[in-house]
Amino acid sequence: MSLPIGVTPAINREEEPFWAFASDGLLMVPQCDTCGRHTFPPRSFCSACSSSALTWVEVTMPGVVYSFTTNYNSWDGSEVPYSLVVVDLSHASDIRMIGLYEGPDEPTIGQQVDVKFEPGPGGLTRPVFTAWETV
């Protein structure tokens, strides 16, 4: 199996829990205790209400694809094509995340997505988005 596509990030203290939770298969972000806003990338401060009291909470899926692209050029020797999505997390104050997309078809804007976790660069576990299956 080839190496995961991506570059290892430098991780600061605010971001460490995100990656630790991800390695347990949990998509977690900080939420403000005062005003309820979720914040991402992870911060120790709420830019909406200037509170420093934040608690890590799990993000409820589905999210909604805000935009996407399918990459055809192999920048680092990786197998192509692969798709990337920018996802609005509608149940978490509409914060966004970007990730690889795995599904039977190319993603579309407005499509609902679920999340799963796969190996990322540098031994990290990272979120990858998938088609939302309605039961």
Place this chain on the structure above:
Amino acid sequence: MSARANWRRPVISGLGVSEIGRRLDQSSQQLTVDAIRMAVADAGLQLTDIDGLATYPGLTVSLNPGFLGPDLYEMQDTLGLELNWHMGAYQGAAQFVALIEAAAAVSAGLCRHAVVFRTTTESQAQGRARRGGIGSGGAPTEGNLAWLLAAGALSPANWAAMYAQRHMREFGTTKEQLGWVALGHREHALRNPRAVFKDPLSMDDYLNSRLISSPLSLFDCDIPVDGCVAVVVSAPETVPDLSHFVTIESVGTAMRHKPYWEHWPDMTTMASHDAAHHMWQGTDLTQADVDFAQLYDGFSIFTLMWIEALGFCARGEAGPYVEGGFRHSLASAMPINTWGGQLSGGRLHGWGFLAEAIDQLWGRAGDRQVMNSEVGVVGIGGGVVAASLLLTAGR
């Protein structure tokens, strides 16, 4: 009276452009020496008159092999300058951060004549290899690109593509309309001796080129080159001694939204919209006064976004605006990217647009000269960084 009363309208008094090309056999230091000596001579000055020096990006994280030019100290020492003011900076108003700070410095009296330069050797550094992704050096990445790169969005082509995709979805912008940007720029490049691409480009060529990151294909992406552009920025009180000058009427440096590509709230806009708004706040001139526009095109979609950001058409209408190529052409009331842009002229990280604007305002643009060229706008940057300049002809 302008809204920005303390902006003393500094001027650009000299322009120097080194040899520009693919895989040049010249060091970044030599290219920089060439451009700076030309700029100083163009201003009618000597190196001993230069008391300010600035560059973008200076010594910082190298996004690509060849991205960094020679650093500030290397050039101060090489040229033996005695400086009252100096800076090398990466974070700020896009690739013009050092230029705009130099303008502020001469305006505030910290120095009189500042040389500002941008040098890139990305073409020779990449050699014959295909373009790599950002951060392919292997070190962990910090800052606002780190999350993108960790997710697997390795290239600015991926990031720009997601903005293009959203613009298409919301406004019906088409692939052909992106193509008219590439074709319009190529048409100008045919008249620019410095341009990298000198062969005509047809819509068929454009549509049949390979996909890079949907919807962007090969000719939607700019082309790395080697070269240096340098200018002399001078204090307003030096104008009586200058043989020619361009006045920096207003600048846009605003940053009003979350500065992460994937978190930018409305991806049918960019930081360009903040910068343009800020620039228009600082002047009594309006869109109707502008004779030409030099608008960043790291990717074709950026030029469409800049046209909208600067208010040359309504939001979402830049696609129809460029369709057919007339708006780009010298026959239009406001030609766009008359040097060929970075798509055809070469990626000088915004500084090719500046060089062209100065040449146009001084009537030195040869076969691509815009008639009655008195006011030009330059918009630089894509995604979450932007800067804009409103320039007027001196004498």
